[in-house]
Structures are given as C-alpha cells and as structure tokens.
Amino acid sequence: MASSLLQSKPTPSLSFSSSISTTKPQWRFISSPAVTFTRRSKHSTVNAKIREIFMPALSSTMTEGKIVNWIKSEGDVLSKGESVVVVESDKADMDVETFYDGILAAIVVPEGESAPVGAPIGLLAETEAEIEEAKAKAASAGSGGGSVPAPAPAAVPAAPVVSTPATAAVAVSTPAVAVADGPKKVVLTPFAKKLAKQHKVDINKVVGTGPFGRITPADVEAAAGIVPVKSVAPVTTAAAAPVAAAAPAKSAPALPDVPGATIVPFTTMQAAVSKNMIESLSVPTFRVGYPVMTDALDALYAKVKSKGVTMTALLAKAAAMALAQHPVVNASCKDGKSFTYNSSINIAVAVAINGGLITPVLQDADKLDLYLLSEKWKELVEKARSKQLQPHEYNSGTFTLSNLGMFGVDRFDAILPPGQACGAIMAVGASKPTPVADKDGYFSVKNQMLVNVTADHRIVYGADLAAFLKTFAKIVQEPDSLTM
Known part of the structure; x- marks a missing residue:
C-alpha cells in the first residue's frame, strides 16, 4: 500500500x-x-x-x-x-x-x-x-x-x-x-x-x-562562536617539521586500515539497528533460562505442517496465550516513571532480511486461531523481505520472539529492542534429544529446547518471568489448546 x-x-x-x-x-x-x-x-x-x-x-x-x-x-x-x-x-x-x-x-x-x-x-x-x-x-x-x-x-x-x-x-x-x-x-x-x-x-x-x-x-x-574543525594536510616540508613537532599530541593516532580491507557504509536499516543497539544499553535488563520438553509440540507440528503452519507460528501462539495469563510481561516502560499494561498482545517476530533485521508484528496473536495466524505470518514475511511492510506492521509489538532454533542454535541471549512497547524478548533455541531424569531417578531421552527471556527489570521481576515461563512450558508440553 x-x-x-x-x-x-x-x-x-x-x-x-x-x-x-x-x-x-x-x-x-x-x-x-x-x-x-x-x-x-x-x-x-x-x-x-x-x-x-x-x-x-x-x-x-x-x-x-x-x-x-x-x-x-x-x-x-x-x-x-x-x-x-x-x-x-x-x-x-x-x-x-x-x-x-x-x-x-x-x-x-x-x-x-x-x-x-x-x-x-x-x-x-x-x-x-x-x-x-x-x-x-x-x-x-x-x-x-x-x-x-x-x-x-x-x-x-x-x-x-x-x-x-x-x-x-x-x-x-x-x-x-x-x-x-x-x-x-x-x-x-x-x-x-x-x-x-x-x-x-x-x-x-x-x-x-x-x-x-x-x-x-x-x-x-x-x-555560538564554534569554529568548525578543518582537516589539515600532512606536513611534508623540512621547514615546517619543527612546528609540527612542537604541537602536543591530543590523542593517539588512528590505527591504519588493514591492507585490502573494504569499507562499506551502513544501509539505512543497518544504521537504525546500530542506533537501537546503543539505546538498548540504557535499559536495565536481566535474563532467565528455562528448559521446555517439546515431544508433544513436535508431534502437533508434524500434523499441521502440511496445512502451512510453521514452528514459529506455534511458538508465537503459545507465547501469546501465556502472556494473556501474565500481563505484566506484556507491559512496557518508556519514561522510567511508570509502566503501561498493553491492551493487545502483539507478538513481534525477528526476521533476517537482506542487509538488516526487522520484526513483523502478529497483532492480537492470542485471539487468532492457529491457521489464520499462520496465514498472516506468511504474508508478513513476504512483505518484510520485499521491504513493503507498513509502519503499524513492524512498530506495534508488545512482546518479541527470536527463533534461531530453526538454524540449529541450541541457546542464545537476545537484546531487548528499545523504542517499542516491549518489556521482554524470548530467544528460542533448537529442540534436541536430551537425557532427562524423572522424579524416581530413571533416565529417558526426550526432545528439549532451551528458551532465554531478556526482560526490562524496571517492570518485570524474576518471579514474574519464572511464572510466565512455567505457563509457557505447560502450553508447549500440552499443546492441544493451540488448535482450539
């Protein structure tokens, strides 16, 4: 449009x-x-x-x-x-x-x-x-x-x-x-x-x-009387050498470029990502990891995959349902003096595109059925990769999901994106066969993935995040509610 x-x-x-x-x-x-x-x-x-x-x-x-x-x-x-x-x-x-x-x-x-x-x-x-x-x-x-x-x-x-x-x-x-x-x-x-x-x-x-x-x-x-700094050509004459030597060195000389190196300026998107990463340092964050068994989720995915449902859509739906029970994790803080309970649960999902990164938003993800959510996600990914997303389709997220598990990454930490109404971001690792002991001490091999959530500690506390992850894990381990 x-x-x-x-x-x-x-x-x-x-x-x-x-x-x-x-x-x-x-x-x-x-x-x-x-x-x-x-x-x-x-x-x-x-x-x-x-x-x-x-x-x-x-x-x-x-x-x-x-x-x-x-x-x-x-x-x-x-x-x-x-x-x-x-x-x-x-x-x-x-x-x-x-x-x-x-x-x-x-x-x-x-x-x-x-x-x-x-x-x-x-x-x-x-x-x-x-x-x-x-x-x-x-x-x-x-x-x-x-x-x-x-x-x-x-x-x-x-x-x-x-x-x-x-x-x-x-x-x-x-x-x-x-x-x-x-x-x-x-x-x-x-x-x-x-x-x-x-x-x-x-x-x-x-x-x-x-x-x-x-x-x-x-x-x-x-x-204001500020004189612009002008570049000075290097002194090459012998007569000018004593003058140059007398001037005190204000800073260490810049390191020379590596021979054969190529300098590539940032694209507009890369410059924006760089700016956001610097701004993220001003937000006090903490991280909590949680293991989640995925055998039941893997079985459900095998059934719905042919209908166009992706694992990312399943995880986004599960996160949205868990957020509905823990609204403080879906809240946001912008001024450091108050926080806002967001009325909608909008899941922003990180997508790598040529020359940058963007987070298309699945709006009202908790209210959409799984199949409609999957269709919407496919449409957003296509628009993101063709750089045709509208502003409301990438800047209205209230919770962010980053899934590198699809690339085989077993665990990682995500950086909380500043400037949006997001109080937390979930990093999802790959599901891998893992030996797990039950309460009686017997071992069995089950599929397990590790999720790490980075949250704004001004509004989300450790107990809040632990409760949210426990609910998320229960939904993933008993995924029948995802298709209702």
Missing part, C-alpha cells in the same frame, strides 16, 4: 509578500507548508505558487530517508493520489503519493541520495510558467543559498498577506517550524533547534543559509 502524504497534525502555511501588512499575519492551517511569492509590476500582480515536497517520516524512529527512485520525472503532470517517489526508511521501501494536482518542476534530492526528515526533496509548480523559477530555486537550494528572503520592515501601504490553499505533495512528517509574533518566521532543522537550545543561541538572530532560508546546525554553531 502506498504511503499517503496526509498527516495527523496540520502545519502552518507560510505566505510572503513584497510589501508588509501593518496587521498581524493571517495563518491558515493546512497539511503542508506552501510558499506564495508575489511579484508586482506596473499593470498587474503575478502570484507564483511553488510548493516543497518534503522527506516523509515513514516510521517513528526514522530520522532520514534515502531516495530509491523517482517514479515521476521533472515536467510530469501529477494528479491527486499518484505515487511520485519511492523512499527507503530504516524499515521498508514505501511509495509516497501526492495529495494534490501539480507539475513536478524540480527534483532537489536525486536517486541514491539521502535527506533528513522534513527536508525538501522536490518542488511542485502549479503552472508551466513557474517551472523555470522552481528550477532556479532548486539550484539555489543545492548550492546552499537560501531562496526565500526574510521580509524587512518598510513604510509602505498595507497589502493583504496571501494565504495559500491546501498544498500539493505533503510528507507524513514536516520540518520543525518556529513561528514568532510579527512578520518574521524562523525555519530550522530539528538538530539545529537542539544545538540552539544547548548553546543558548537566540534563533531569531540567526541568518539561515540552508535550502529556502532554513537555519542549519552550521549556522547555529557559527552564531
């Missing part, structure tokens, strides 16, 4: 005029910022309406996106609902649609390049007469110069500020816009806003040099 460019929160439209109104500017809240440029001549006034297409936020963790390909080319006439561009987020590739009619006048970010969420990636013109002006503005944006001058006070007759209609091509998320009282509007990137707060810089006094007058992090650092 193509990603719509509608968003839940409206964003103000900014209107600029060559003359300044003496009254307070009027704002119309619409779905995407649009800029109206007014040019006055002797005989008439010409309104040029050029709109920006922004990089959408396709997931809650996405900070930048990569242009996979432009479906439309410069000069193409766009109709409402048409797919314009394919964007790679940290989770999936998604088509982005235009919500209004217009002409794709200029492409600011070409295929293969990335841009932060909210940055302009293209310009949309309303008429063919505005295409050249849009291209000029795109070229200006590419060179780093602002294209929208800030209005200056002037003693001229008041002219009405033109409010634009609903705009074309809107992204799911828009750039941070700080609107001050009066005619001046300050537009800056989220990171620049963070730096301004950190260095106590008044953004109203900063002149933006980014695309369309946006304030960039470099602008904020310059206003």
Whole structure:
C-alpha cells in the first residue's frame, strides 16, 4: 500500500509578500507548508505558487530517508493520489503519493541520495510558467543559498498577506517550524533547534543559509562562536617539521586500515539497528533460562505442517496465550516513571532480511486461531523481505520472539529492542534429544529446547518471568489448546 502524504497534525502555511501588512499575519492551517511569492509590476500582480515536497517520516524512529527512485520525472503532470517517489526508511521501501494536482518542476534530492526528515526533496509548480523559477530555486537550494528572503520592515501601504490553499505533495512528517509574533518566521532543522537550545543561541538572530532560508546546525554553531574543525594536510616540508613537532599530541593516532580491507557504509536499516543497539544499553535488563520438553509440540507440528503452519507460528501462539495469563510481561516502560499494561498482545517476530533485521508484528496473536495466524505470518514475511511492510506492521509489538532454533542454535541471549512497547524478548533455541531424569531417578531421552527471556527489570521481576515461563512450558508440553 502506498504511503499517503496526509498527516495527523496540520502545519502552518507560510505566505510572503513584497510589501508588509501593518496587521498581524493571517495563518491558515493546512497539511503542508506552501510558499506564495508575489511579484508586482506596473499593470498587474503575478502570484507564483511553488510548493516543497518534503522527506516523509515513514516510521517513528526514522530520522532520514534515502531516495530509491523517482517514479515521476521533472515536467510530469501529477494528479491527486499518484505515487511520485519511492523512499527507503530504516524499515521498508514505501511509495509516497501526492495529495494534490501539480507539475513536478524540480527534483532537489536525486536517486541514491539521502535527506533528513522534513527536508525538501522536490518542488511542485502549479503552472508551466513557474517551472523555470522552481528550477532556479532548486539550484539555489543545492548550492546552499537560501531562496526565500526574510521580509524587512518598510513604510509602505498595507497589502493583504496571501494565504495559500491546501498544498500539493505533503510528507507524513514536516520540518520543525518556529513561528514568532510579527512578520518574521524562523525555519530550522530539528538538530539545529537542539544545538540552539544547548548553546543558548537566540534563533531569531540567526541568518539561515540552508535550502529556502532554513537555519542549519552550521549556522547555529557559527552564531555560538564554534569554529568548525578543518582537516589539515600532512606536513611534508623540512621547514615546517619543527612546528609540527612542537604541537602536543591530543590523542593517539588512528590505527591504519588493514591492507585490502573494504569499507562499506551502513544501509539505512543497518544504521537504525546500530542506533537501537546503543539505546538498548540504557535499559536495565536481566535474563532467565528455562528448559521446555517439546515431544508433544513436535508431534502437533508434524500434523499441521502440511496445512502451512510453521514452528514459529506455534511458538508465537503459545507465547501469546501465556502472556494473556501474565500481563505484566506484556507491559512496557518508556519514561522510567511508570509502566503501561498493553491492551493487545502483539507478538513481534525477528526476521533476517537482506542487509538488516526487522520484526513483523502478529497483532492480537492470542485471539487468532492457529491457521489464520499462520496465514498472516506468511504474508508478513513476504512483505518484510520485499521491504513493503507498513509502519503499524513492524512498530506495534508488545512482546518479541527470536527463533534461531530453526538454524540449529541450541541457546542464545537476545537484546531487548528499545523504542517499542516491549518489556521482554524470548530467544528460542533448537529442540534436541536430551537425557532427562524423572522424579524416581530413571533416565529417558526426550526432545528439549532451551528458551532465554531478556526482560526490562524496571517492570518485570524474576518471579514474574519464572511464572510466565512455567505457563509457557505447560502450553508447549500440552499443546492441544493451540488448535482450539
């Protein structure tokens, strides 16, 4: 399903005029910022309406996106609902649609390049007469110069500020816009806003040099008096050698690259995984292992396998049924001050895909029968491997399952994924024949798998996890309830 460019929160439209109104500017809240440029001549006034297409936020963790390909080319006439561009987020590739009619006048970010969420990636013109002006503005944006001058006070007759209609091509998320009282509007990137707060810089006094007058992090650092670090070429002349020797070494030299090594930059998904792994270090976790006999489950699997049921689906169903009896293991903590009992049991299952890892979510897994659950899981895996998952299909998990047992791994620990409503993750090992002693001391060989659960210790305690695992083991060892 193509990603719509509608968003839940409206964003103000900014209107600029060559003359300044003496009254307070009027704002119309619409779905995407649009800029109206007014040019006055002797005989008439010409309104040029050029709109920006922004990089959408396709997931809650996405900070930048990569242009996979432009479906439309410069000069193409766009109709409402048409797919314009394919964007790679940290989770999936998604088509982005235009919500209004217009002409794709200029492409600011070409295929293969990335841009932060909210940055302009293209310009949309309303008429063919505005295409050249849009291209000029795109070229200006590419060179780093602002294209929208800030209005200056002037003693001229008041002219009405033109409010634009609903705009074309809107992204799911828009750039941070700080609107001050009066005619001046300050537009800056989220990171620049963070730096301004950190260095106590008044953004109203900063002149933006980014695309369309946006304030960039470099602008904020310059206003704070921070000098950018420039790379220095190695000293090769004998005369300069004493100067280089006199300078104290601030840090140890970097280790040289291994001969023949190849440096491969992270993909968008790998970068997101890396960020999440670092964030996971801030969550206090503990781990509990539990042996589970699987003879009965193996027998059930042999019966239902021909009907398309996978072992992963059986384990997800068993985990969901156990969570229904132990809701605290299905809870989550996001702020360190409270925890949330999730009303739904959504099992996120880790899937390895080309160039990364993703966790498709089986929503309401406890309420679905085994066969419907298996069909849903097959559909999610296909969409994950083709990078077509929608945000709600990978970011709504309340409990995570990682099954490496299918690869012969007998035991492992899983890392708790941060940023989701998950309080625990279960690592499932392979089922293997194991000698087991009964209560009378007699040995027999039974199939046994080891499961290790990593949980958020702020909300889940040892006794909670032990009780949950005991229930899970009972369901697996007496699996008739899984097919009911």
